[in-house]
Amino acid sequence: MRPATKRLGLPAAAAVLALATFGGAATAATAHGVSAHAAKPTYTIAYEGPLSGGNAQLGLNMEYSVKLAIDQANAGKTFGALPFKLRFQAADDQGSSTQSPTTAQSLIDNKSVVAVVGPAFSGATKAAEPLYHAAHLATVSPSATAPALATQHWNNFFRVVADDNAQGPADAEFAAKVLKAKSVYTVDDASAYAVGLVGAFDTKAKQLHMKVIHQEAPGTTQCQAGTGNVQQYGALSTQIVSSKAPVVFYAGYYCDLALFAKGLYAAGFHGKIMSDDGSLDPHYVSQAGASVADGSYLSCPCTNLGNTPQDKAFATGFKKMAGFPIGTYSAESYDATNTIIATMKKIGAKVTRPALVAGLHKIIYNGLTKTVHFQKDGNIAGSTEYIYEVKGGKIVELGMASQLIAKA
Amino acid sequence: MCFTTNFWPFLVQGLADGFLYALIALGYTLVYGVLQLINFAHSEVFMSGGFASYFVLEALIGTSQPHGMASVGYVAIGIGAGAFGGALVAFLLERVAYRPLRRRNAPRLAFLISAIGGSYFIYNLAGKEFGRNALEIPAPFLNGPAFTLFGATIQTDYVVVAICAIAMLIIVDRVVAMTRLGKGIRAVAQDAETASLMGVNINRVISQTFVIGGLLGGAAGFLFGLNFGVAYTMGFTPALKAFTAAVLGGIGNIRGAVLGGLLLGVIENLSVTCIGANWRDVVAFGILVAVLLVRPTGILGERLGRSA
Numbered sequence: 001m002r003p004a005t006k007r008l009g010l011p012a013a014a015a016v017l018a019l020a021t022f023g024g025a026a027t028a029a030t031a032h033g034v035s036a037h038a039a040k041p042t043y044t045i046a047y048e049g050p051l052s053g054g055n056a057q058l059g060l061n062m063e064y065s066v067k068l069a070i071d072q073a074n075a076g077k078t079f080g081a082l083p084f085k086l087r088f089q090a091a092d093d094q095g096s097s098t099q100s101p102t103t104a105q106s107l108i109d110n111k112s113v114v115a116v117v118g119p120a121f122s123g124a125t126k127a128a129e130p131l132y133h134a135a136h137l138a139t140v141s142p143s144a145t146a147p148a149l150a151t152q153h154w155n156n157f158f159r160v161v162a163d164d165n166a167q168g169p170a171d172a173e174f175a176a177k178v179l180k181a182k183s184v185y186t187v188d189d190a191s192a193y194a195v196g197l198v199g200a201f202d203t204k205a206k207q208l209h210m211k212v213i214h215q216e217a218p219g220t221t222q223c224q225a226g227t228g229n230v231q232q233y234g235a236l237s238t239q240i241v242s243s244k245a246p247v248v249f250y251a252g253y254y255c256d257l258a259l260f261a262k263g264l265y266a267a268g269f270h271g272k273i274m275s276d277d278g279s280l281d282p283h284y285v286s287q288a289g290a291s292v293a294d295g296s297y298l299s300c301p302c303t304n305l306g307n308t309p310q311d312k313a314f315a316t317g318f319k320k321m322a323g324f325p326i327g328t329y330s331a332e333s334y335d336a337t338n339t340i341i342a343t344m345k346k347i348g349a350k351v352t353r354p355a356l357v358a359g360l361h362k363i364i365y366n367g368l369t370k371t372v373h374f375q376k377d378g379n380i381a382g383s384t385e386y387i388y389e390v391k392g393g394k395i396v397e398l399g400m401a402s403q404l405i406a407k408a
Numbered sequence: 409m410c411f412t413t414n415f416w417p418f419l420v421q422g423l424a425d426g427f428l429y430a431l432i433a434l435g436y437t438l439v440y441g442v443l444q445l446i447n448f449a450h451s452e453v454f455m456s457g458g459f460a461s462y463f464v465l466e467a468l469i470g471t472s473q474p475h476g477m478a479s480v481g482y483v484a485i486g487i488g489a490g491a492f493g494g495a496l497v498a499f500l501l502e503r504v505a506y507r508p509l510r511r512r513n514a515p516r517l518a519f520l521i522s523a524i525g526g527s528y529f530i531y532n533l534a535g536k537e538f539g540r541n542a543l544e545i546p547a548p549f550l551n552g553p554a555f556t557l558f559g560a561t562i563q564t565d566y567v568v569v570a571i572c573a574i575a576m577l578i579i580v581d582r583v584v585a586m587t588r589l590g591k592g593i594r595a596v597a598q599d600a601e602t603a604s605l606m607g608v609n610i611n612r613v614i615s616q617t618f619v620i621g622g623l624l625g626g627a628a629g630f631l632f633g634l635n636f637g638v639a640y641t642m643g644f645t646p647a648l649k650a651f652t653a654a655v656l657g658g659i660g661n662i663r664g665a666v667l668g669g670l671l672l673g674v675i676e677n678l679s680v681t682c683i684g685a686n687w688r689d690v691v692a693f694g695i696l697v698a699v700l701l702v703r704p705t706g707i708l709g710e711r712l713g714r715s716a
Contacts, residue, residue, distance in 0.1 A: 054639070056540045190686070216686040221641045222542050229645045230636045231425050232688055235680035238417045255542060259636060266563050267417070268553070287542055287637060 042085045043351055044112040045070055045340055047333075048103055048128070048139075049120030050095030054223040054255050057283055059120055061327035062142055063090055066117045068317050069337035079341060083349035086341065089113065097123035097192065104128035108135040114351050115140065115340045117333055122146030123192035129154050136353045138360055140340055142332035145277065145301065146196040150377040156357045157378040160336045160367070161277075161329075162301035162385065164193075168200025168251075170385040170401040171274060171299050175247050176208040178408040179272055179297075183211035185245035187236070187260070189219035189228075189252030197276055198251040213243055223255035233263030240264065246271040253278040257296075258287035265292045277302060280328045280388060282395060290393030297398075298388045302332055303369055304397045311368055335367030416560035418677045424566040426673025427573035431628035432650030433657070433665035434580060435498070435621030441597040441660045442617045445516070448523040449505065450625055451647030452530035453498045457626025458638035459538060460493025461486040462545045469546040482548030483568060486630045494626015495619045501526055502618040507611070535640035542637035545630070569631045576624060577666055583620070584662060593617055597660065652696050658709020667707060672696075 047066040050059035070088045072078045089110070093103040100119055107113050108131060116132065116139045119125040125144040132139050133154040141149075141159040145167060149157060175181045184205055188194035198214065205212050217236055218228035237260070240248060248264065248271060250257050257279040264273065277300035285293040305311035305326070314334060318326045343359040344351050365372045373381045385401040398404060432454055439447045465486050474482055505526040509518050549568070553561045584590035592613040595603035604610050629638070632646060649672060657668025672692060679691035699707065 052535075053540055054542070054641070187685075215684060218686060221644050222637070222639045227645075229649070229689065230642070231646075232680070232685055234421045234425075235418055235677045235688075236685045238414055238421065239681060239685070242414050258542075262635070266551070266565075268561055283541060287544055289544070289547075 040083065040085050041349060041351075042087055042112060043114045043344065044087045044089050044110065045337060046089040046091055046107045046110075046113050046116045046118075048091045048093055048100070048107065048116055048118035048124070049143075051090060051092035053094040053096070055095045055121075055253060057281060058143070058253075058278075058328060059092070059095070060322065060324075061330045062117070062120060062333035064318055064322035065142075065326075065330045065333035066337045068314075068321050069334050069341065071321075072317070073338075073341045078338065079345050082341075082345060084344065084351065087112065091116075091118075093119060093121075093124050093128075095121045095124055097121075097127040100124035100128040101131055104131045108132065108137055113137065114344070114353055114356050117142060117336045117340070119144060120329075121191075121193060122149060122196065125149055125157075126192055129157055132156055136357055138340070138353065138357045140336040140360070142336045143277070143329045144193075146193050147200065148196060150379045154378070155361075158360055158374050159378060160332050160339065160369075160372055160380055163379060164197040164200050167276060167299055167301055167385055168197045168202075169204035170405075171249060171276070172201045172204035172208060172210070173405050174297070174299070174387060174401055175249065175272075175274060176205065176210055177405045179247055179274075180408075181210060181245075181247040181272075183213070183243075183245045184247045184249055185240045185243055186212060186214045186249045186251070187217050188214075188250075189223075189256055190216050191219060191252065193278065194251035194276075198249070201249055201251070211245075213245060215239070217256075217260070219252060219256050220259065222259070223253055228256075230259055233260045234266065236260070237263035237267035237269060241267045241269050248273050250275040250279065252276075254281040254284035255287065258284050258293075261288045261292050261296065272297060274299070276300070277328065280395065282327070285390055285393055285395065290390075293390045294392065296390045298390070298395065299401065300328065300386055300388065301384070302329060303384075303386045305331055305368060314368060331368045335365075335369055335372055338367060339363060339365045339372045414681055415678075416558040418681050419674060420557070420560045420562060420566060422674030422677035423670060424569055424673070425677065426653075426670035427569055428628050428632055428646065428669075429650045429653045429672055430666040430669030431573055431576060431624045431631070432647055433654040433669045434577070434662060435625040436651050436654040437657075437659055437662060437665040438584075438593070438617050438621045440654070442593060442600075442614050443506070443519075445506075445519050446523075446651065447501070447618075447621070448520065449501050449527040449530065450498075450621065450650075451643030452527050452534075453494045453501070453622050453625040453643075454629045454632070454647055455531060455534060455638070455640065455643035456497040457490035457494035457622075457629030458545075458633040458642055459534060459629075460496075460626065461490035461630035462543055462633060462638045464489035465546050465548065469548065471546070473550065474548055475550060479549035483572070486545070486548060486634070487572060487627045490626040490628075490630030490633075491623040492626065494624070494629060495622035497530065498618040498622025498625070499615065502615055506614075506618075510614075531640050531643065538640060540640065542639040542642075544637050545633045547634075565635055568634070572627070572631060576627060580620065580624065581662060589613075589616055649692070652693065655706055656696055656699055658706030661706070661708045664706055664708035671707075 067088050070086045091103045093100040120143050122144045138156045145164045147163045147165040188198040202212050220228040220230045257275050273296040280298045280300045342365045343363045375381050387398045387401050388395050435450045505522040551565050554564045592608050596613045653668035653672045654665045657664030676692045
């Protein structure tokens with residue numbers, strides 16, 4: 001023990017010295033900053049979502065959008081001169097509902113946080129929202145789609161996407177009318193998000209006189225810190241092939257769908273695979289392989305950006321900052337952040353958490369993906385589903401589900 | 409009845425899973441034989457093998473699509489790389505997490521904790537360094553239906569897994585039964601003290617046992633990754649299952665580990681057709697408990713004397 005202490009002695013002293021120097025410098029800088037911009041208060045907009053773990057990619061798609069929106073607003077590019085400065089804070093919940101309350105508490109304790117973009121996942125939102133609600137902290141989720149979230153009387157809960165009560169039925173109708181399936185095999189990954197979605201799908205499918213067989217296959221350890229076994233899909237696929245169902249609907253995330261699709265392919269499944277917005281990620285194609293993923297339909301309450309100058313500017317700005325192109329929910333996160341900033345601008349220099357919640361209930365903001373306007377329960381007013389297909393290893397948007405169904 | 413519909417496809421699937429469990433289970437059982445300890449970091453040996461083969465094959469194959477003899481070569485290289493990666497990590501683990509404790513006569517619990525610590529360290533490091541997304545090993549052969557057996561389509565990768573696994577299992581069985589090294593392993597497993605009096609270098613034998621377990625576990629990591637991709641969390645469930653298989657077959661018994669692995673794989677898969685996909689683990693572990701209640705030593709188990 002003694003030699004170790006001795007060896008540590010010098011570096012420790014150096015570290016203390018360095019700390020003192022840096023500490024001094026930091027204090028000086030702050031003092032300077034305050035004197036220069038004394039009039040402008042600083043507020044933090046946080047992002048909560050998975051930034052590590054199997055679903056990190058979805059989280060990164062969102063994180064950089066929030067950051068970009070904040071940087072642009074600070075530079076005066078999007079809202080002109082603002083009476084406050086904005087700061088960004090990322091909070092990683094790994095998409096997990098066990099981690100999420102801790103993450104939420106850390107944001108609540110930070111008094112400068114006035115709004116949160118997120119939480120990204122439905123399960124995580126369900127777990128964290130009671131805490132946010134008690135702290136009157138507004139959360140605007142770009143992606144949590146479980147219907148139940150809007151029925152809890154959390155007046156601080158908002159989302160800029162349609163819920164699964166819109167997505168599930170639209171998917172079922174697409175399977176029945178466009179794919180003309182008489183029966184469907186539905187599988188969910190046992191997450192809060194997937195169970196709600198698959199329930200909405202099944203109900204609608206039965207109304208449309210489809211035969212529905214349902215199975216649950218827990219999300220795997222390779223995906224969103226699940227507990228399932230990655231080998232489970234082989235047997236499940238054999239089961240599905242022998243059921244002769246022409247369509248499989250999977251409610252879950254891309255990393256599991258990739259394994260599942262490979263299992264179906266190996267078992268000799270020749271029907272159609274459909275899945276949801278959790279699977280709408282290029283990693284689905286790269287992990288399953290293009291030959292397996294081709295022909296899969298994916299749905300999302302989100303749309304690809306068009307070719308307007310604003311859309312293009314966002315896509316370029318994002319790529320420059322993140323180092324990878326925009327992905328699922330990037331544009332929605334950008335809209336969510338800008339909706340918050342627009343509301344703050346209306347309030348003025350003195351933004352409080354309750355004032356922001358009240359402001360969000362009234363705001364109408366023209367975003368990239370849609371006009372953001374919230375219903376009383378926090379759901380977005382009037383939103384649509386889009387269907388995508390994997391073609392030649394690329395995810396291609398086919399169009400609005402309602403239009404595709406009307407055409408069929 | 410549930411067993412009769414699709415019996416063969418599920419049996420084939422079960423055997424494919426079972427061979428992988430068997431390869432990993434051998435790592436547990438061999439180490440248990442010489443140390444009477446469960447190496448809880450073995451899951452990370454398995455994962456390291458997967459990553460090692462991924463990096464080697466990624467560099468060699470890239471985006472090309474090998475076929476014919478080249479495929480056989482790449483599978484051999486993949487197994488070699490996986491085995492080397494697994495063996496290296498197993499060797500280091502023994503040096504860092506076990507040997508210092510053994511030298512100080514630490515209590516059993518200390519070994520358990522240092523193994524769990526090693527496991528967490530390695531897999532978090534891998535997640536940090538190699539990313540959190542699953543990586544696909546570039547395919548060394550074109551996977552597809554190879555032939556049909558009683559109505560079950562046998563995939564090429566099942567054939568590859570089965571051939572490689574059977575070959576390795578036979579080699580290990582022979583090595584332990586016939587070579588000088590094997591004699592050393594058996595001697596230490598039976599009575600370490602007497603073995604050392606007879607001139608067996610216990611430290612060396614233990615180290616070599618870890619390496620053999622690592623070779624098998626690492627190769628299994630490659631075979632597993634071929635189908636499911638490699639990820640930093642890939643070791644957890646298969647290793648837990650393999651541990652179960654080793655206990656089911658009788659821990660410390662090499663053929664028992666193989667039997668346990670195959671049984672577990674088949675039972676798991678048949679339970680999917682009979683009860684449902686989400687009952688898979690419930691059934692597998694339920695049967696484990698039932699077997700152990702009737703036969704606490706496992707199916708082929710017997711007491712194997714004292715540890716080192």
